[in-house]
Amino acid sequence: MYTPVEYDDMPLVMVDNFLPRDYMAGLFQDIVNLKHKFGPPKWNILKEGYASFDPENPINPKCRGTDLWLPDADIPIGPFISSYTDYILHEGLCYFLRNCQNPMFHVWDISDYTMRMHIINYGDGGYYNWHRDLYVSGLTVDNYYANTPCMFTMALTLVKDASLLKGGEQIFMYRGKTRKFPLVNNQLAIFSSKLYHSCSEITAQADLPWEYRRFNIQMWMGNIDNNQKK
Numbered sequence: 133m134y135t136p137v138e139y140d141d142m143p144l145v146m147v148d149n150f151l152p153r154d155y156m157a158g159l160f161q162d163i164v165n166l167k168h169k170f171g172p173p174k175w176n177i178l179k180e181g182y183a184s185f186d187p188e189n190p191i192n193p194k195c196r197g198t199d200l201w202l203p204d205a206d207i208p209i210g211p212f213i214s215s216y217t218d219y220i221l222h223e224g225l226c227y228f229l230r231n232c233q234n235p236m237f238h239v240w241d242i243s244d245y246t247m248r249m250h251i252i253n254y255g256d257g258g259y260y261n262w263h264r265d266l267y268v269s270g271l272t273v274d275n276y277y278a279n280t281p282c283m284f285t286m287a288l289t290l291v292k293d294a295s296l297l298k299g300g301e302q303i304f305m306y307r308g309k310t311r312k313f314p315l316v317n318n319q320l321a322i323f324s325s326k327l328y329h330s331c332s333e334i335t336a337q338a339d340l341p342w343e344y345r346r347f348n349i350q351m352w353m354g355n356i357d358n359n360q361k362k
Contacts, residue, residue, distance in 0.1 A: 136228045136322075142306035143236040143324035145229065146313065150288060150320040151219060155212060160290065162210030163251060164343050169207055170198040170253055195260035199252040203271050217247065217273055220286055220351050229322065236324045245283070246272040250350040254300065255340060259333040262305065265325050268354035280354040282325040290347040291317045298335040300346045304328070315346065 136147045151159065173195055202209060229237045248268050252260075265282045272278050291297065300315035305328040312332075313319070323329065334346055 134320075136225065138232050138234065139311065140233060141309050142304060142311065143234045143327055144304055144306075144311070145232065145237075145322040147225070147320040147322070148316065148318070150318055155219075156290070156318060158210075158212035159216065160292070160343065162213045163290075163347060165210060166200060166207065166251075167342055170200050170251075173197055173199040173252065174201070193261060194263070195252075195258075197252050197254040197258045197260070199250060201270060202249040202251065203273060203275070205271065213249075216249070216349070217351075220247075234324075236326070245353045245355065246274045246276075246278055246280075247351045247353050248272050248278070250352060252348050252350070253342070253345050254331065254334050254348075255342075255345040256334060256336040256338050258331075258346065259299075260331045262328050262330045264328055265350075265352055268352045278354060282352050282354050284325065284353040285321075285323055285329075286351040286353065287321045287323075287329075288349045289316065289319045289321075290349065291315060292344050296336060296340060296344055297346060299332045300334045301332045303330045303332060305330075 134147050134149050136145050138145050200207075202213065232238070246268065248270055254260075265285045267279060268282050269279045270277060287302075289302065291300075294315050294317055297315060302313045302315075302319075302321060304311045304313075304321075304323065306326070313321070321329075331346075331348070336345070
């Protein structure tokens with residue numbers, strides 16, 4: 133079973149080997165089944181809408197990759213993606229977060245949060261630049277539309293064979309300090325929206341099969357706004 137680790141110099145928790153193997157295999161297959169739904173990434177620009185970027189354009193200050201936002205009323209998702217929140221909201225993990233040393237995690241209360249899922253795929257030349265996750269916008273897992281400040285991100289890295297990729301490290305920055313984590317399969321990062329983060333550029337064969345690229349499943353968590361419920 134996994135063991136969460138809290139870092140004392142920034143609001144960050146890391147969890148290795150987060151998902152069991154059989155579930156992870158099914159989750160990968162659910163994602164592969166949605167390959168045709170991935171497209172140029174959309175980044176939320178505060179509350180003013182979205183800006184799309186061409187993943188083939190080498191001049192891109194935000195990122196290079198393809199992504200997908202869920203839930204989406206027009207996208208049927210498989211059983212493993214549908215049940216992913218059961219792992220994210222597991223009582224043991226939530227108990228750990230409520231008792232973290234960093235007071236930023238002390239507001240943790242499942243009944244006050246909603247989530248939106250962001251899945252992004254990076255191949256050769258893929259990266260994302262320094263940024264913070266500011267807003268949870270769109271249809272949430274609770275089936276209503278939200279536009280509320282993001283409080284936490286829970287980002288899971290998935291890669292079938294890390295030896296086929298170079299780079300892809302997760303990097304976090306807070307108050308002038310940085311931490312870098314190498315590309316590891318099935319590693320969950322939980323961090324405050326105040327934390328800047330990035331992913332270093334990936335080097336891989338140009339013809340690497342799509343399902344062997346670096347995936348990141350992010351659950352963006354924000355406060356529930358009862359006025360926005362359907």
